[in-house]
Amino acid sequence: MRKAVWVLLASVFLCANVFAAEFKSSVDDQKNISVTVYNSNLGLIKDTREMEIPKGVHELKFMDVASNINPVTVHIKSLTSPDKLTVLEQNYEYDLLNPQKLLDKFVGKAVKLLDKNYYTGKEEIFNAELLSNNNGPIYKINNEIYLNAPGRVILPEIPENLIAKPTLIWMLKNNEPKKQQIEASYLTSGINWKSDYIVVVGKDNDICDLSGWVTIDNQSGAAYKDAKIKLVAGDVNRVYDHRPRAEGMKTMDVCKEKNEQFKEESFFEYHLYTLERLSTIKNDQTKQIELLNAVDIPIKERMVYYGNAYYFRNRYSGQVESNQKIGVYLEIDNKKENNLGMPLPAGVIRAYKKDAQASLQFIGEDRIEHTPKDEKIKIKMGDAFDVAGERKQADYNILSRNAMQRFDTEQAWEITLRNHKDKPVTVEVIEPVPGEWQILNTTHQYNKEDAQTIKFLVDLNKNESQTIKYSVKIRYW
Numbered sequence: 103m104r105k106a107v108w109v110l111l112a113s114v115f116l117c118a119n120v121f122a123a124e125f126k127s128s129v130d131d132q133k134n135i136s137v138t139v140y141n142s143n144l145g146l147i148k149d150t151r152e153m154e155i156p157k158g159v160h161e162l163k164f165m166d167v168a169s170n171i172n173p174v175t176v177h178i179k180s181l182t183s184p185d186k187l188t189v190l191e192q193n194y195e196y197d198l199l200n201p202q203k204l205l206d207k208f209v210g211k212a213v214k215l216l217d218k219n220y221y222t223g224k225e226e227i228f229n230a231e232l233l234s235n236n237n238g239p240i241y242k243i244n245n246e247i248y249l250n251a252p253g254r255v256i257l258p259e260i261p262e263n264l265i266a267k268p269t270l271i272w273m274l275k276n277n278e279p280k281k282q283q284i285e286a287s288y289l290t291s292g293i294n295w296k297s298d299y300i301v302v303v304g305k306d307n308d309i310c311d312l313s314g315w316v317t318i319d320n321q322s323g324a325a326y327k328d329a330k331i332k333l334v335a336g337d338v339n340r341v342y343d344h345r346p347r348a349e350g351m352k353t354m355d356v357c358k359e360k361n362e363q364f365k366e367e368s369f370f371e372y373h374l375y376t377l378e379r380l381s382t383i384k385n386d387q388t389k390q391i392e393l394l395n396a397v398d399i400p401i402k403e404r405m406v407y408y409g410n411a412y413y414f415r416n417r418y419s420g421q422v423e424s425n426q427k428i429g430v431y432l433e434i435d436n437k438k439e440n441n442l443g444m445p446l447p448a449g450v451i452r453a454y455k456k457d458a459q460a461s462l463q464f465i466g467e468d469r470i471e472h473t474p475k476d477e478k479i480k481i482k483m484g485d486a487f488d489v490a491g492e493r494k495q496a497d498y499n500i501l502s503r504n505a506m507q508r509f510d511t512e513q514a515w516e517i518t519l520r521n522h523k524d525k526p527v528t529v530e531v532i533e534p535v536p537g538e539w540q541i542l543n544t545t546h547q548y549n550k551e552d553a554q555t556i557k558f559l560v561d562l563n564k565n566e567s568q569t570i571k572y573s574v575k576i577r578y579w
Contacts, residue, residue: 169323217253297449336372
């Protein structure tokens with residue numbers, strides 16, 4: 103008798119699972135949504151919806167989720183009664199409706215074609231059998247075979263295994279028969295962000311204004327209405343695998359907003375930027391939001407003439423025909439006293455300056471890495487036009503060589519700098535010297551930057567030329 107009771111109870115439980123009621127939740131049930139976007143094509147979505155699920159085991163179809171969702175990252179919980187809701191099973195359905203797939207499902211079945219009658223001129227419905235849909239539909243109509251028959255296809259129903267939008271499906275056991283706020287969280291690809299900066303340089307190249315913009319690109323396959331937006335800047339480690347992805351990306355629209363700034367905070371080994379208001383991110387949309395705006399920032403213009411380590415390894419006759427350009431850089435100290443002091447996410451920084459007619463002109467751009475506060479931002483503008491450099495190997499002697507591939511050399515170099523501007527300039531000459539080295543003599547003072555680098559600072563008056571002459575002893579191994 104006891105065994106029969108247990109068998110009956112087990113049968114009832116199995117039937118409850120098989121015949122569980124189905125409930126659907128759409129974006130209409132949404133109470134709030136939070137989107138955290140990483141600068142590595144990744145987004146964390148937290149979607150909170152209010153719904154009432156009867157007590158027992160039921161199937162919940164959670165619709166309007168991102169089509170690029172990573173199903174293994176999905177997590178659902180009840181915010182109001184976390185101990186009363188249990189997940190028994192979880193599925194993600196992404197076999198979406200499209201004409202090709204619909205026709206594929208009806209191969210070998212009866213369909214209808216709506217077309218204009220050639221004789222009467224009126225539209226009529228013709229019965230047909232879809233024989234194949236490989237490289238175009240093939241129909242059988244009145245025992246005749248038609249290839250790509252004209253007319254509009256009418257299908258009797260939507261197949262069960264095709265859905266209109268990506269859907270999360272849970273089998274839930276609920277012990278709280280009242281309205282609950284349920285949060286679904288998941289990671290999705292197809293959403294990314296980057297930062298772009300604009301620098302407006304002052305007349306004397308010693309001060310600038312800096313504005314920063316965040317660009318969010320959403321191709322995740324879902325829209326996020328009135329979302330709380332957070333951005334994470336940093337190098338987050340990820341593990342990649344292959345998984346099915348939904349098809350189709352639409353042309354992007356562009357939306358620009360300029361409102362309140364982001365609130366920045368340290369977060370683990372990254373930085374988190376929270377928008378201090380709600381904002382909507384549409385699917386297939388590029389949205390721009392102002393990140394920062396700072397004025398009267400001191401800047402420093404630098405002219406740098408770089409050498410190369412390979413110069414010192416061979417004998418040259420005459421001038422070394424390379425690296426004749428002198429690079430021009432702008433340097434900004436990211437400090438609070440300079441009206442900055444905010445960790446700056448990596449991005450492209452573009453510089454402009456007013457000409458004699460007060461019209462802004464583009465003067466260069468560069469990419470900066472993630473820059474913490476109190477660090478320097480170095481921006482390569484281009485190469486100097488009116489300041490030229492020339493390098494010549496004046497002497498080269500091999501002092502010794504042995505079977506262990508060690509050899510000693512003594513070399514002399516001449517670096518000539520010419521300033522054709524109508525104002526003084528300072529040029530930094532960076533020499534990466536390889537091996538074990540010793541400066542024997544020099545016409546200009548130098549600074550040892552590190553074990554393999556020396557730097558000369560040369561002040562040039564307007565229309566002045568100077569030549570650095572130095573000799574060095576180098577041992578190679």
